[in-house]
Amino acid sequence: MSKLFIIKIGGNVLDNPPALSAFLQDFAAIREPKILIHGGGKIATKIGESLGIESKYVNGRRITDAATLDVVTMVYGGLVNKHIVATLQKLNTNAIGLTGADGNTIKAVRRPVKDVDYGFVGDITPEGVHVNFLSTLLHAGIVPVFAPLTHAEGAILNTNADTIASVLAVALCKQFDVRLIFCFEKKGVLRNVNDPGTVIRHLPKSKYEELLPAGVFADGILPKLENAYAAIQTGVKEVLIGEASDLLKNTGSETEGTLITI
Numbered sequence: 001m002s003k004l005f006i007i008k009i010g011g012n013v014l015d016n017p018p019a020l021s022a023f024l025q026d027f028a029a030i031r032e033p034k035i036l037i038h039g040g041g042k043i044a045t046k047i048g049e050s051l052g053i054e055s056k057y058v059n060g061r062r063i064t065d066a067a068t069l070d071v072v073t074m075v076y077g078g079l080v081n082k083h084i085v086a087t088l089q090k091l092n093t094n095a096i097g098l099t100g101a102d103g104n105t106i107k108a109v110r111r112p113v114k115d116v117d118y119g120f121v122g123d124i125t126p127e128g129v130h131v132n133f134l135s136t137l138l139h140a141g142i143v144p145v146f147a148p149l150t151h152a153e154g155a156i157l158n159t160n161a162d163t164i165a166s167v168l169a170v171a172l173c174k175q176f177d178v179r180l181i182f183c184f185e186k187k188g189v190l191r192n193v194n195d196p197g198t199v200i201r202h203l204p205k206s207k208y209e210e211l212l213p214a215g216v217f218a219d220g221i222l223p224k225l226e227n228a229y230a231a232i233q234t235g236v237k238e239v240l241i242g243e244a245s246d247l248l249k250n251t252g253s254e255t256e257g258t259l260i261t262i
């Protein structure tokens with residue numbers, strides 16, 4: 001099976017132009033087939049504010065009402081995605097920007113209303129991924145760049161970028177030898193979030209469950225870890241969480257950051 005790198009880049013790096021530019025140079029230098037998934041939550045919040053559209057959160061999650069859906073469609077599917085694609089083209093990487101609606105690459109189900117109405121949010125499973133289309137692109141040497149948007153019943157839906165990365169990795173792991181890498185601004189998963197010297201190099205599920213009640217993990221690292229375990233438990237060969245600037249080390253054999261295992 002040929003190797004495939006599925007790489008997620010997070011909000012704090014996207015919002016930092018020099019860090020993003022360095023990351024994209026490294027991404028372009030990867031020779032194996034690759035897919036990039038980007039977030040952009042912070043940028044959507046800022047641009048929404050400038051348009052007078054406040055971001056609303058429940059349990060740390062964005063409520064995507066109709067006005068917010070317009071903002072995230074413009075910001076993720078337009079501004080952020082096309083900036084990345086154009087930069088990659090300049091770096092001689094033939095990237096194609098996609099939402100899940102393009103080529104029917106990721107079909108979702110709109111999240112049902114239970115206690116909270118999250119609005120236009122899409123829930124996804126590996127069955128909703130158009131694997132053959134993506135593998136045709138990859139075999140043609142084209143690099144898919146996904147915005148965190150999916151679709152259902154004629155509507156664009158907002159979907160967490162870590163979840164898209166995890167679900168794509170699971171969907172493609174029968175055809176490729178997948179390494180899923182979550183890149184963000186920290187050195188890896190840390191024992192003390194304020195101390196970069198405390199990277200947990202190896203985090204099996206049992207150790208995660210042991211550290212969780214002690215409050216070691218909070219905020220955005222929690223859904224990232226849940227998505228990482230979902231991937232490793234469903235057939236993805238390798239899952240890493242690391243710093244964006246360590247990308248090239250993390251595509252090699254001597255990795256930095258946190259290795260996620262069952």
Ligand SMILES: Nc1ncnc2c1ncn2[C@@H]1O[C@H](COP(=O)(O)OP(=O)(O)O)[C@@H](O)[C@H]1O
Pocket residue numbers: 009010011012039162183184185186188189190191192193216217218219220221222224
């Ligand atoms: N133990 C931890 N290790 C690393 N990050 C942590 C930890 N606990 C909380 N965090 C927070 O989680 C954040 C990552 O989540 P998030 O901001 O959603 O990232 P991204 O946008 O890259 O997906 C980090 O910036 C950090 O502030």
Ligand SMILES: CC(=O)N[C@@H](CCC(=O)OP(=O)(O)O)C(=O)O
Pocket residue numbers: 009010011012038039040041042044061062072121148158159160161162
């Ligand atoms: C439904 C949902 O949570 N959508 C996310 C998509 C963006 C994202 O995941 O961005 P980061 O990776 O930068 O956090 C949101 O709108 O915040």
